[in-house]
Amino acid sequence: MGLKTRLLAVVALGAAAIAPVTAQAARNWVMPSTTTLSGSNAWVTFDAASSDELYFPDLRPLALTSIQVIASDGAADQVQNGSQGKFRSTFDVQVNKPGTWKVASVSTMVMASWTENGEVKRFRGTGEDFAKQVPAGAADLKTIRNVSRNETFVTRDKPTREALKPTGKDLEMVPVTHPSDVVATEPATFQLLLNGKPAAGVEVTVMRGYDHWATKPVGEITTKTGPDGAFKVTLPQAGLWWISASLRTGETGRPPEGPRPAPAPGAMPGMPGMAGGEGGRGGPPQALAGDGYGASYTAVIEAQQP
């Protein structure tokens, strides 16, 4: 699918296509111990996980291998003391150059089906494994790619913009208001890009998190990107905020809506899109109905005290 068609499809599918993604409630986040640093001996420790509640790891870690560190001069840097646990990954970054750094978890999951010797084959795994395991030029190849990018920003001394430059791939956010200049009760502007072009009409959710002990959660702010891909949000209170957006086009790989065959006694309830897809529910592997693409983006940013 060409970019233009894809963008059109995204707009056409709109909220209907996005809703099932957010309904899953698994929220990805990369959270820094601090967003603001001073002085030369600067370190930040990070947690990276996918959880139901923000910042309370209870589902799975974001893989350590998915972490990318972009130093303030745009150079790739490395994590230190990395550990991938049952529920979260944790790692340190030595912020050894002044300016703004970007730390992200970037991963691609691929579902594929193709035909080999008259048999339908299925694959589900990372983008790297897809390249290794699925033969190039496979017959009847259909793929559904899901790209997940989860970012956060830390600044030592004076804020800079080199590390904020988008890669031009998949769904990304350009902080028009510098992350270090996001202040509670003041409007901040961000722009969503899809493959480097403004992503218009995309629903954005902004959440406070830390609601675990709150009797009444702060609630979420929802907005939509304009024709230029930009959205403006005024965060009501200081602290960490989670920005989330996703879009999808083509096939999802999920079973069609409607009555499903009753699962066998004792079987796990149907997990949409899990290994084998339709083929995983008994019978022989079935081909995907078509190609699909999904992209999700999250950022953890701090709203500073006014």
Added chain:
Amino acid sequence: MKRSISLLTFAGAAVGAAAPASAADLSVNFDIPRLTVAEYHAPFVSIWIENPTDAAAPSQTLAVWYKPNHEKWLKDMRQWWRKAGREMTFPADGISGATHAPGPQKVTFSAAKAPLKDLKPGQYVLVVEAAREAGGHETVRVPFTWGKPGKPATAKGASELGAVTVAVK
């Protein structure tokens, strides 16, 4: 920081009208309360000037008190850090100095020296921000008029700072 409380300054203020407007100094008196806590460290303090009529105008730092080699915690004076501190280099000559023991603080900033010598007459806000290691954080704002001697203005802190009084003399 070199504190410029000089007898000459006060003598000049006492004469009042005799001093030309441009020679008015900025005097800041405030209290760092003595707190009875298990672990007490003298607060890091920053004193700066905001221009409320021009949001784009950079804030001017008058003084920063912190522990030598503890630049890591300068950012805990959060508002000052965002508005001015992060653009500076530390130690900052003529601006930064050691923390002060709790009690009454009396500082005077000379109109003949930067940044006051370049400050245009008008309405400003003097801000004192205190951040204490293993403790609280507070900011107190006092509006004042720069350019001619005026009545002292006072605002009161609640926890980390007592009353802050600003006078142009």
